[in-house]
Amino acid sequence: MTRCCLVVTTHERPDALERVLAAVAAQSRPPDELIVADDGSGPATAQVVAQYAARAPQPVHHVWQTHQGFRAGRIRNAAIAGTNCEYIVLLDGDMVAHPDFIADHLALARRGYYGQGVRILLDEAATERLLQPRSDLPGPLSPGLGLMRRAYAWRAPRWPGCCVAPRTAWWRSRPAIRASGVTTWWL
Numbered sequence: 001m002t003r004c005c006l007v008v009t010t011h012e013r014p015d016a017l018e019r020v021l022a023a024v025a026a027q028s029r030p031p032d033e034l035i036v037a038d039d040g041s042g043p044a045t046a047q048v049v050a051q052y053a054a055r056a057p058q059p060v061h062h063v064w065q066t067h068q069g070f071r072a073g074r075i076r077n078a079a080i081a082g083t084n085c086e087y088i089v090l091l092d093g094d095m096v097a098h099p100d101f102i103a104d105h106l107a108l109a110r111r112g113y114y115g116q117g118v119r120i121l122l123d124e125a126a127t128e129r130l131l132q133p134r135s136d137l138p139g140p141l142s143p144g145l146g147l148m149r150r151a152y153a154w155r156a157p158r159w160p161g162c163c164v165a166p167r168t169a170w171w172r173s174r175p176a177i178r179a180s181g182v183t184t185w186w187l
Contacts, residue, residue, distance in 0.1 A: 002106055005085035006031035009072050010093030011039040014048045019131050021052040023096045029103035031089070034060045037079035040067020095119055096130060098137060120145055 006024065010017045017036070024034060034056065036049045046062065053060035063079045065071065080088055089105050091097065098104075108115060122130065126144025129135055138145055 002087050002109060003032045003085040004087045004089060004102060004106060005033040005035060005080075005083040006089045006091060006102065007035045007037050007076060007079045007083075008091050008093050009037045009039065009076055009079075010041060010045060011067065011072070012041045012045065013093055014041070014044040015131055016094040017045060018048050018052075019096055019135075020091070020093055021048065022133075023099070023101075025052070025056070026099050027097070027102045028100050029106065030058055031102050033058055033083055033085055035079040035082060036060070036062045036093075037072075037075040038062060038064040039071055039075045040065060092119075096137065 008017070008020060008024075024030070034052075036045075038045060038049075041064075046064075049060065049062045053062075061079075061082060063075060063082060065075050065078065076090060087106065087109055089102065105115065120138070122138065123144040126138060126142065129144070130138065
C-alpha cells in the first residue's frame, strides 16, 4: 500500500486551518502523515495544530519558519524533505477537501506522473458559511461559487483519468517533474 503524506501550507489563518484540519479528520482514507508547513504564523496557529495532533490518528508535524515575506515554496520543500512517504499531496491552508480527497488521489496515483488541479473559489459569504463548525461542503448549485468552476463541485471518481470534488479538480496525468515520484499540486 502506498504511504501518503498530506502537506498543508498556512500563514496566519488559524480559522481556515482549523476547518481544513476538520476536513482532514473526516477523510474516508486519512493520510498516513500530516505536515503543517507554516510560513511564520503566531501562537494561535500552533495551538490549532497542537489540538489537532492530540486527537489525530496519524503522526502530525508542525514545520515552521520565520516569516520574511511570502515563502510558501521554501516551507513546502522543508516539509517534503521531512517525510519518507511515497506519495505527497499538497494543499493550501484555505482549501477544504472533500471526504474522499485522499482516497481519490491514491486511486489515481501512477508512478512517474503527477495530478494537477484547480480550486473552487468562494465569495465572502460562502467562505463565512464554510468556516462555521460542521458546515456542509458547497455543491455545484450552492450560492457563492465562482461561475466558471461550478462543475468542479461534482465528484466523479469513476471517469477514466478524472476526479472532481469540492476544492479539487479535473485530473490529467503528465510526466513527472521530479524523478523521486509523484507530486500533486493544487492551484
